[in-house]
Amino acid sequence: MKASKTGLWFGRGWLSLGYAFLYLPILALVVYSFNDSAIPNVWRGFTLKWYVALASDQELMAGLWLSLKIAFLTACGSVVLGTLAAFTLVKYRRFKGRTLFAGMTTAPLVMPEVVVGLSLLLMLVSVQRALGFPERGMTTIWIGHLLLGMAYATVVIQSRLQDLNPQLEEAAMDLGARPHQVFWLVTLPMIAQSLVSAWLLTFTISLDDVVLSAFLSGPGSTTMPLVIFSRARLGLNPSVNAVATVTIVIVAIGVALASYMIARAERQRARDLAAARRQ
16 A cells, blocks of 8 residues: 555656646746846846837747748648548558558658758749749748648548548448538548647647748748747847747647637537437
8 A cells, every 4th residue: 555655656756847847947938028137047026028028029029920820821731631631541541652642741750850941942942943933931931831730730630530430421421421521521520629639739830840940931031939049049038038928828828728629529529429328
């Protein structure tokens, strides 16, 4: 009995240390965003002046807005392409080139971002010389983030599709539903949680990406991570803590809303199943 309690407290201790290691730096960043000192790690009192200064920091705000736009477009595009790729890999077990297709879909997950960024840069420069577009900027950054995000979305959605009961889709087709109706009315609602998870994951990956953005950005298209990275070389300004806190709040609200919606949908589905069983 004593040994089991010791093991329990030991596990809780390691878990607490892990959480502290992950979240104490974020908490410190939020606290020092209200620091009155111009030195980021020296506390001199509470103030909101860095948030006021943030509103007039055009470079940082422009970078934040650009990063949010790219992350939103990347998340939406990644979910669409990832769903199509995952559906193809799960539903069509045998077709010519399937192994190559699966490998190319997940290749960005195992390749260094430096290699991906450099190869995309060379390809896009060649395309621009031949066709005159696209110029390096928001579009090229979005293409790079979409390539990486699609790979993550495919893995998340594919794992959910593999766990689905195929008899539900077969029953819908037996009742007269056409393939596209089965997808929209049966399959899509059952994988909705994985779609939300993939959207949040790819949004976060795009929002804080530095390597691909550095290769694919152009004049007037500097994302927030690149602005922060360039300023870090000369010493961080406390306004960076403020914009990081704003970003944390935005992401936290999004995650909380998504978790609430997923939990509510799960409870509703459980009630529907219970009602069906009673009938």
